Structure formats: C-alpha cells, structure tokens
Amino acid sequence: MSGKARKSDNLWNGTHWNENGEVEVLTFDLAGETFALEAVMVQEILDILPETAVPGSQPFVGSVINFRGKVIPLADLRLAFGMEAAEATIDSRIIVIELDLQDEPTLVGLRTDKVNEVTTLAKASSEAPPSVGMRWRPDYINCLVKRGGEFIILPNLQAIFSARRNKALSA
Amino acid sequence: MNSLDPIAVFRTEAAECLEQIEAGLLDLTHQLDDKALIDAVFRGLHTLKGSGSMFGFDALAGFTHHCETAFDRVRKGQAPATAELVAAVLDAQDHMRALVDDPNGNHEATSQRLLAQLHAAVGGAGDAAKPVQAVAVTAPVVTDKRKTWRIRFSLPQNAMINGTNPLGLLDELRDLGECRILANTSAIPPLSALVPTELHLSWDVTVTTEQPRSAIDDVFIFVMDDMQLDVEEIDGHAVAATPDEPAVSAAPQAVVAPAAPAAAEIVPVKREVAAPAAPVADQRQAKAAESVRVPALRLDELMDRVGELVIAQSRLSQLASASADIGLRSVSEEIERLSGELRDTMMVLRMVPVASLFNRFRRLVHDLARETGKVIELVTEGETTEVDKTVIERLADPLVHLVRNSIDHGLEPPEERLAAGKAEAGTIILSARQSGGEVIISIKDDGRGINRGRVRAKAESSGLIQPGQQLSDAELLQLIFAPGFSTAAQITNLSGRGVGMDVVKQTVETLRGTIDIVSLPGQGSDVSLRIPLTLAIIDGLLVRVGAGRYVIPLSAVEECLELSLEEDLRSRGRSFISLRDSLVPFLRLRDVFRTGTKPDVHQKVVVISTGTERVGLVVDQIIGDHQTVIKSMSKLHNDVAHFSGATILGDGSVALILDVVHLVAAGQQQEAHLRAAG
Numbered sequence: 001m002s003g004k005a006r007k008s009d010n011l012w013n014g015t016h017w018n019e020n021g022e023v024e025v026l027t028f029d030l031a032g033e034t035f036a037l038e039a040v041m042v043q044e045i046l047d048i049l050p051e052t053a054v055p056g057s058q059p060f061v062g063s064v065i066n067f068r069g070k071v072i073p074l075a076d077l078r079l080a081f082g083m084e085a086a087e088a089t090i091d092s093r094i095i096v097i098e099l100d101l102q103d104e105p106t107l108v109g110l111r112t113d114k115v116n117e118v119t120t121l122a123k124a125s126s127e128a129p130p131s132v133g134m135r136w137r138p139d140y141i142n143c144l145v146k147r148g149g150e151f152i153i154l155p156n157l158q159a160i161f162s163a164r165r166n167k168a169l170s171a
Numbered sequence: 172m173n174s175l176d177p178i179a180v181f182r183t184e185a186a187e188c189l190e191q192i193e194a195g196l197l198d199l200t201h202q203l204d205d206k207a208l209i210d211a212v213f214r215g216l217h218t219l220k221g222s223g224s225m226f227g228f229d230a231l232a233g234f235t236h237h238c239e240t241a242f243d244r245v246r247k248g249q250a251p252a253t254a255e256l257v258a259a260v261l262d263a264q265d266h267m268r269a270l271v272d273d274p275n276g277n278h279e280a281t282s283q284r285l286l287a288q289l290h291a292a293v294g295g296a297g298d299a300a301k302p303v304q305a306v307a308v309t310a311p312v313v314t315d316k317r318k319t320w321r322i323r324f325s326l327p328q329n330a331m332i333n334g335t336n337p338l339g340l341l342d343e344l345r346d347l348g349e350c351r352i353l354a355n356t357s358a359i360p361p362l363s364a365l366v367p368t369e370l371h372l373s374w375d376v377t378v379t380t381e382q383p384r385s386a387i388d389d390v391f392i393f394v395m396d397d398m399q400l401d402v403e404e405i406d407g408h409a410v411a412a413t414p415d416e417p418a419v420s421a422a423p424q425a426v427v428a429p430a431a432p433a434a435a436e437i438v439p440v441k442r443e444v445a446a447p448a449a450p451v452a453d454q455r456q457a458k459a460a461e462s463v464r465v466p467a468l469r470l471d472e473l474m475d476r477v478g479e480l481v482i483a484q485s486r487l488s489q490l491a492s493a494s495a496d497i498g499l500r501s502v503s504e505e506i507e508r509l510s511g512e513l514r515d516t517m518m519v520l521r522m523v524p525v526a527s528l529f530n531r532f533r534r535l536v537h538d539l540a541r542e543t544g545k546v547i548e549l550v551t552e553g554e555t556t557e558v559d560k561t562v563i564e565r566l567a568d569p570l571v572h573l574v575r576n577s578i579d580h581g582l583e584p585p586e587e588r589l590a591a592g593k594a595e596a597g598t599i600i601l602s603a604r605q606s607g608g609e610v611i612i613s614i615k616d617d618g619r620g621i622n623r624g625r626v627r628a629k630a631e632s633s634g635l636i637q638p639g640q641q642l643s644d645a646e647l648l649q650l651i652f653a654p655g656f657s658t659a660a661q662i663t664n665l666s667g668r669g670v671g672m673d674v675v676k677q678t679v680e681t682l683r684g685t686i687d688i689v690s691l692p693g694q695g696s697d698v699s700l701r702i703p704l705t706l707a708i709i710d711g712l713l714v715r716v717g718a719g720r721y722v723i724p725l726s727a728v729e730e731c732l733e734l735s736l737e738e739d740l741r742s743r744g745r746s747f748i749s750l751r752d753s754l755v756p757f758l759r760l761r762d763v764f765r766t767g768t769k770p771d772v773h774q775k776v777v778v779i780s781t782g783t784e785r786v787g788l789v790v791d792q793i794i795g796d797h798q799t800v801i802k803s804m805s806k807l808h809n810d811v812a813h814f815s816g817a818t819i820l821g822d823g824s825v826a827l828i829l830d831v832v833h834l835v836a837a838g839q840q841q842e843a844h845l846r847a848a849g
Binding site (some may be wrong): 050052053054055056057058064065066069070071072073075101104106107108133161170 | 475478479482675719753763764765766802803804805806807808810811812813814817818823825826827
C-alpha cells in the first residue's frame with residue numbers, strides 16, 4: 001500500500017477527536033437508529049431530489065443525482081447495514097459528503113430518514129464496537145457513543161465504500 | 172499554481188524553442204543548404220542560450236553555446252552544413268531538453284560525450300567543442316581586424332524588475348575584448364528619492380575587439396527593444412555590419428516577453444502553425460501577434476460554466492415553451508441562441524491543429540530510420556485538422572506505438588522491398604481528417620501487411636483462440652489488440668514487448684473512439700482511429716426505456732425504425748431484425764437494464780454502429796435529439812459497463828449516456844451465442 005493511501009486511511013479510518021477529546025458531528029436517523037458523521041466532511045443537506053437509477057450497479061449505490069450541475073452517486077447506508085430499504089418520507093434528506101476514494105476526493109450523497117442536529121460528542125463516553133452481539137459488521141463502525149441511554153453509531157465510511165468497491169471490482 | 176513563476180514560463184518557452192529547433196533540424200536533413208533553415212536553427216539556439224542564462228540555467232546555456240557556435244560558423248559560410256552536424260545537434264537538442272527539465276542533475280558525462288560528437292561533426296573546427304562555462308564567447312573568427320567601438324547604452328528604469336542584469340551585459344562586453352567601462356551616474360536621484368530596485372545608471376563603454384559589429388548587438392539582443400543603444404566605431408575604419416545581422420535581431424521580441432510580468436502567466440491556446448518549411452521567425456511573430464495564452468485549467472473552468480449554462484438554458488426554454496408569456500418566450504429564444512453561440516465559440520477555443528501532434532513523429536521516424544536501417548519517408552496529411560486539446564494529449568502515446576509498429580513490423584528492409592518490386596523507401600502516411608462529429612486519424616504504411624498466419628499461430632500458442640478455430644478476417648486482425656499479444660518473432664528495441672496494442676485500444680476507447688484495421692498482405696496496413704471531436708459535449712439521441720431516459724451518442728446512430736409487432740413476436744427465439752437484406756442482432760434494453768416494465772405498444776429500434784458492426788437497440792420511445800454536456804460518473808460506478816457518462820436534462824434530472832462500444836460488443840456476443848446454439 002502506498003504512503004498516500006495509508007494517509008487517507010488515517011484520515012477517515014477512526015474518529016478525529018480533538019485535543020479535548022471531543023468531536024463535532026451531524027446526527028441523523030436510519031431505521032430507528034441514530035448515526036453521526038463528523039461535521040467536517042458534510043458538504044450540504046438537501047431535500048429529496050429526483051433520482052436516476054443506474055442499471056447494473058450495486059444496490060447500495062444504485063442511483064445518481066444532480067447536485068448543482070454535478071452528477072454524484074447516491075448511497076443508501078440502510079443496505080450497507082443490512083436494513084430494509086424504505087420509501088422516502090417528508091423528513092427524508094440527502095447528506096452530501098466528500099470522501100476519499102482511491103485518493104480522489106469524491107462527492108457522495110447519503111440517503112437518511114431524518115437529519116437531527118449538529119452536536120459535540122465526547123471520547124470519554126465512546127466505546128469500540130462489541131465483537132459479538134451486534135447485527136452489523138464491526139469493521140463498518142468506528143465507535144459507539146453513549147448519550148442519554150441511547151447509542152449513537154459513528155460509521156466507518158471508508159471501510160463501507162471500499163468494501164463495496166472491492167466487491168464490485170472482483171465481481 | 173503560481174502562474175507568475177518565471178521558471179515555469181521559461182520552461183514553456185524553452186519547450187517551444189526546442190520544438191522549433193527540432194523541426195528546423197529535421198527539415199535541414201532534407202535540404203542541407205537551405206540558408207533560411209540554418210538561420211532559423213541558429214536563432215532558436217541563440218534564444219535558448221540567452222533565456223537559459225537569464226533564468227539561471229547555466230548548464231543549459233553553456234552547453235547550448237557550443238551548438239550555437241557550430242551553427243554560427245555554418246551560417247557565416249565558414250563550415251558546410253553536414254548530415255553529421257545536424258544529427259549531432261539533434262542529439263544535443265535532446266540533451267538540452269534534459270537540462271531544461273532537470274538543471275541540477277548530473278549531466279556532465281552526457282554533455283562531454285555530445286560535445287565530442289559535435290566536435291567530430293564540425294571537423295575539429297576551432298575550439299567549438301571545448302567546454303567553456305562563459306556564455307557569450309563567440310568562436311574566434313578568422314580576421315585580424317581589430318576595431319574599437321564606443322557603446323553608450325541606458326536601460327529602462329524597471330529593467331531589473333524584468334530580470335535584466337546590467338552586470339551580465341557588461342561581462343559579455345568584457346568578453347569581446349579590451350574594454351573600458353564608465354558608468355554615468357548623472358541620473359541618480361537624491362538618496363531620499365532613490366528607489367533601490369530602479370536603475371538610474373547608464374554606461375559608456377569602449378571596447379577593442381576582433382569581433383564584428385553583430386557580436387555587440389548580440390550582447391543586447393534580449394533587451395534591445397526597450398533600451399537606448401548607441402554604437403559607433405571610433406578608429407575611423409569603414410565598417411559594414413554583417414549582412415545577416417537583421418536575422419539575429421528578429422528574436423528579441425519573442426524572448427523579452429517571458430520576463431515581463433504581464434505576459435508571464437500564459438500558455439498557448441492556439442498555435443499558429445505554418446508549413447514546416449516556413450522560417451521559424453515568421454511563426455514566432457505570427458504567434459505573438461495573434462494569440463493569447465491562458466492556463467488550460469481556466470479553460471476547463473470556463474468550459475464547465477458554459478456547460479452549466481447550457482443546462483440552465485434548456486430548463487428555461489422548457490419553462491418558456493409551457494408558458495403563454497410571449498415576452499418570456501422571446502427572451503428564452505434569445506438566450507438559447509446566445510448560449511448556443513457561446514458554446515460553439517468555447518469548443519473552438521479548446522481545439523488545436525493536429526500538426527502539433529504530427530510534428531513529433533518526424534523526429535521519431537528519423538530516429539527509427541537510423542536505428543533500423545530502413546529507408547522511410549513520412550508523409551503527413553491534414554495537419555490543419557483541429558481536435559480537442561485533451562484528445563491530442565491522450566493520443567500521443569498510442570500514435571507513437573502505432574507508428575513504431577508500422578516501422579518495425581510493417582516496413583520491410585530496403586533489399587526486401589526492392590526484391591518485392593517496391594520503391595526502396597517505405598512510406599508512412601499519417602493523416603487526419605474530419606468526418607461529421609469525428610476526426611479520423613490514420614497511420615498507413617506500404618509494408619508487408621499483417622501476417623495472418625503468424626497472428627493465428629501466436630494467438631493459438633498463447634491460448635487466445637483454440638487451434639483451428641474459425642475466425643473472420645476482421646476478428647483475426649482484432650486479436651492483435653488482445654492483452655499480451657505480440658507477433659514480433661524477435662523482440663526488438665522498438666516494439667514487440669507485447670504491451671501496447673491493448674493499451675492503444677483502451678486509450679482510444681476511453682476517448683469514446685474506435686480503431687479499424689485494414690491490411691493487405693504485401694501492400695501494407697492502414698490503422699484508423701475514429702475519435703469524437705470533443706470530450707465535453709456530444710449530440711445525443713434521447714430515448715426512454717421503461718421509466719428511465721438515456722442518451723445514445725448521435726454519431727453512432729445509423730437509423731431508427733419501428734419494431735413491428737410480428738417481428739417482435741418472431742424474434743422471441745432469435746434476436747435479429749432484417750434490415751435491407753442483412754440480419755442485425757438486437758438487444759432489448761428493457762431486459763438489459765431489468766426495468767421490469769411492460770414494453771410500449773410501438774417499440775422502436777435504434778440501429779447503432781461502430782465502424783463495420785451494427786446492433787439494434789430496442790427502446791420504448793425516441794424522445795428526440797439532445798445536445799449533451801458529458802459528466803463523468805464517480806468511481807463508485809466504475810463497475811457499470813453500459814454507460815460512458817451521464818448528463819443533466821432540461822428538467823434537472825440525470826440521464827445516463829450509453830457506451831456504444833460496449834453495447835455493440837454485447838450484441839455481437841449474443842449473436843455469437845445464438846450462432847453457436849445453432
């Protein structure tokens with residue numbers, strides 16, 4: 001692996017706690033669970049847009065949208081976490097993030113059920129994903145953060161998107 | 172990017188300068204006694220030396236100096252122009268390129284070797300090949316006439332900002348001979364008003380030298396335009412300026428430019444390309460007068476904006492056509508016309524003539540001819556054909572490979588050609604022409620043609636095909652594009668490494684182009700690349716399949732027809748339609764895309780082709796033609812082969828652009844399956 005690739009892994013592999021052990025995130029809901037993305041990677045939050053299906057693509061990134069004159073892929077994290085796909089509701093939003101894919105910054109839209117708030121999470125209340133007793137692949141999750149009796153899930157997007165791509169390439 | 176970086180500007184200039192020197196030298200190989208060409212090469216070398224030393228490329232300046240000296244002697248009729256000299260300077264020219272790219276590298280050994288070669292070529296004349304660091308030592312001219320010159324000069328106040336170093340000029344004058352220099356300080360303002368970066372001195376120099384008057388002018392060649400220079404002879408002898416002095420002074424205009432900040436941030440948009448034999452000075456001047464340079468990046472940005480404007484405009488016209496407001500409609504039409512014109516203008520800006528691409532091959536062919544001992548004549552046609560700059564850049568390597576292949580595999584050695592009753596010299600014709608929305612670039616040779624037997628043997632031995640497998644001639648020829656395929660019985664320096672043809676094919680396909688090969692045994696081969704004129708915008712046919720809308724590149728569309736009900740039913744078993752007595756396989760895009768919808772009552776067939784192969788695509792509806800700004804798809808969709816990109820429609824939704832090459836291949840495969848099944 002090249003040095004550059006390792007660097008980008010560091011960038012998105014794991015959470016970027018600041019020196020006070022905190023991180024600013026945007027929280028959103030997916031199938032009743034609360035997820036969070038680091039606020040720095042979020043570009044924009046959009047209302048639901050018309051989607052164009054891409055026949056033959058992975059269901060996880062099955063369509064594209066027009067984001068300000070750019071054609072960007074729209075991903076559904078529900079499918080990555082083995083949840084049922086769902087129809088859009090009045091609360092549904094698309095979060096546009098920038099992600100390093102093969103060392104190239106790429107805009108990707110993420111479908112969410114509801115966008116909640118920008119908030120600060122503390123490292124002190126975070127936990128590594130348990131290796132047993134979880135429905136989801138542990139490598140897809142950076143950490144879980146406890147808050148008010150609930151868990152907020154910080155997904156490892158780099159792992160999720162790389163895994164999909166490798167699968168696509170080997171297929 | 173720091174667009175004002177003078178080193179970068181120098182590199183751009185130097186690259187151009189080297190290109191011109193090379194072109195001049197190559198022309199010289201055919202016409203050794205052409206005075207205009209010799210002058211042109213000399214001027215190029217002189218410019219390179221001067222601007223090299225101005226920007227601190229001392230190794231380059233020192234090295235170039237020797238070549239310049241050699242050419243100076245030829246120019247003055249003191250030495251003949253010989254093929255050896257031209258060859259030596261051609262080699263030296265490559266080295267100069269290396270010195271420009273990597274001024275701090277260790278080039279000493281190469282420099283010495285090339286200088287020795289140059290020395291041998293000029294027949295040991297003078298000290299031309301003696302390594303000297305100084306820049307302006309002109310070769311000793313055989314004359315004992317020492318003359319004394321009085322030179323008064325003053326430079327503009329801002330000369331030092333532009334990179335001129337008066338001390339350097341004085342050093343060069345000192346190198347001419349005995350020299351007395353007086354600085355005139357009368358113009359220096361009082362200390363309170365003195366700006367340290369401004370120049371207030373002027374000089375009065377008396378120099379006694381054997382050199383002609385032109386040597387003095389050469390010292391000032393790069394600053395001549397802005398300065399005051401007064402040269403007079405003070406020992407009373409009548410002096411005639413050397414006759415070719417004007418030729419030397421033709422360069423300064425072009426050379427001063429890079430130092431001036433205003434002109435420093437630019438790369439050529441469009442190059443004036445004169446016929447190869449035209450004097451270099453003409454080209455340079457035409458360029459300076461008629462072109463502006465902008466960074467390619469800015470052009471790309473502008474292109475994106477225009478693309479978005481076109482999309483916004485088509486949304487506007489859709490709204491306007493649904494509205495009853497006459498005022499809105501007329502404005503919408505006006506904007507449609509304007510944005511169309513803007514787009515056309517924009518496209519032209521990105522176009523460059525293929526001559527810039529073809530010129531590289533003259534050198535390649537020259538070198539390969541020497542290496543292989545074959546006699547080769549390169550003919551280029553249609554050099555003024557214009558193609559998108561990106562296309563040109565990406566085509567360079569594939570073309571090099573194809574030309575190498577033609578020379579190495581195609582052309583026979585002279586004895587063999589004579590024995591076959593052909594002219595001793597093999598001909599390679601490199602041609603470009605525009606045809607519709609495509610440009611066709613072909614490499615044609617009159618060599619032995621592709622040896623089918625060898626291709627087949629090789630393909631069988633490397634497992635690409637089964638022994639004895641039935642193949643059409645076209646299929647057989649396509650085998651040379653298979654990865655790892657090479658027919659060269661003996662691996663040579665030139666080709667035959669077995670990488671290349673597959674890469675050529677890939678590159679052409681990423682440019683949405685196709686390759687056709689025609690090869691007649693004993694008569695030669697013709698490889699044609701069909702490339703779309705531009706990568707940014709295409710004309711497309713908008714169709715609907717199920718609920719989705721797709722764009723088919725119009726250049727690939729042959730015709731559209733209705734799929735009659737009976738043909739539809741009949742074709743359940745075999746997917747062919749008969750089209751004017753020939754059977755064309757077709758693909759139902761509804762099945763390919765798994766739309767899961769019911770077919771429309773009146774389905775249409777769009778017949779597409781890539782060169783010789785045709786495939787019908789069954790769609791539900793043909794919406795119409797559509798000018799399309801191509802957007803690339805992200806890496807997440809790299810695995811989807813059906814599409815070459817996406818575009819944004821008037822209503823803001825996204826439509827995918829079909830990859831015609833891939834679909835035709837899929838159709839052909841299906842046909843092969845059906846044939847195999849009986």
